[in-house]
Amino acid sequence: MGHTPIVKSLLWPDETATQLFAEALAEQPTLRHAFIELHGELGAGKTTLVRHLLRALGVQGRVKSPTYAVVEPYELPGLNIWHFDFYRFSDPREWEDAGFRDIFASPGLKLAEWPEKAAGFLPRADLTLHLEAMDDDARQVTLSAQTATGMALLQAISPAMSHAQPYPPGERP
Numbered sequence: 001m002g003h004t005p006i007v008k009s010l011l012w013p014d015e016t017a018t019q020l021f022a023e024a025l026a027e028q029p030t031l032r033h034a035f036i037e038l039h040g041e042l043g044a045g046k047t048t049l050v051r052h053l054l055r056a057l058g059v060q061g062r063v064k065s066p067t068y069a070v071v072e073p074y075e076l077p078g079l080n081i082w083h084f085d086f087y088r089f090s091d092p093r094e095w096e097d098a099g100f101r102d103i104f105a106s107p108g109l110k111l112a113e114w115p116e117k118a119a120g121f122l123p124r125a126d127l128t129l130h131l132e133a134m135d136d137d138a139r140q141v142t143l144s145a146q147t148a149t150g151m152a153l154l155q156a157i158s159p160a161m162s163h164a165q166p167y168p169p170g171e172r173p
Contacts, residue, residue, distance in 0.1 A: 006144070006150075006151055006154055007144045007145075009141070011134070011140055012141055018048060021141075022055075023056040025056075028157060030153050030156065032108070033107050036110070036111050037129070038128075038131065039115070039116070039130045040130060040133075041132075044131040044133050044139065045139050046131060047085075047113065050083055050111050050113070053111070054074060054081065057079065057081065058076050059076065059081070066085040070085060070088070070098065071084045071098070081111070082103055083111045084100075084113065084115075086114040086115060086117035086118040088117075089118050112125075125150070126147045126150035126153065127145055127146065128143070128146060128150075
């Protein structure tokens with residue numbers, strides 16, 4: 001039996017709001033074993049959010065987009081992270097050959113950009129974020145919890161999202 005998604009809609013007025021959201025998310029213990037999908041057009045801020053999140057979790061060095069590699073792994077003490085970018089994903093055989101099934105079955109944080117390109121292969125995401133660029137800086141963000149883990153994440157970070165401006169779904173300034 002599936003969970004009814006919990007949906008929140010936010011306006012991040014600038015990149016600082018993105019960073020503060022990522023920092024609040026990084027503080028949640030439940031995140032350590034979550035799968036988060038990031039949806040949005042090119043330039044919507046998916047990779048920017050991931051960079052802020054990885055920095056907040058303690059990743060040092062360059063954080064690059066895995067557009068060509070499909071996945072970039074990160075190892076922290078007690079935490080494995082995989083950042084997927086399925087933008088160029090086209091061959092379903094690549095899923096098995098690359099060992100993605102094993103990665104998704106293992107403990108750790110999985111972040112996926114362009115998950116719709118791997119539809120049918122990915123497990124149900126705990127949390128989905130839909131990012132939409134409003135102008136150079138502002139982003140309309142819709143968060144949807146799909147599982148108990150996602151609901152726990154969304155409920156835990158809700159108080160910390162006071163820096164963002166909430167809008168009911170469908171209503172924007």
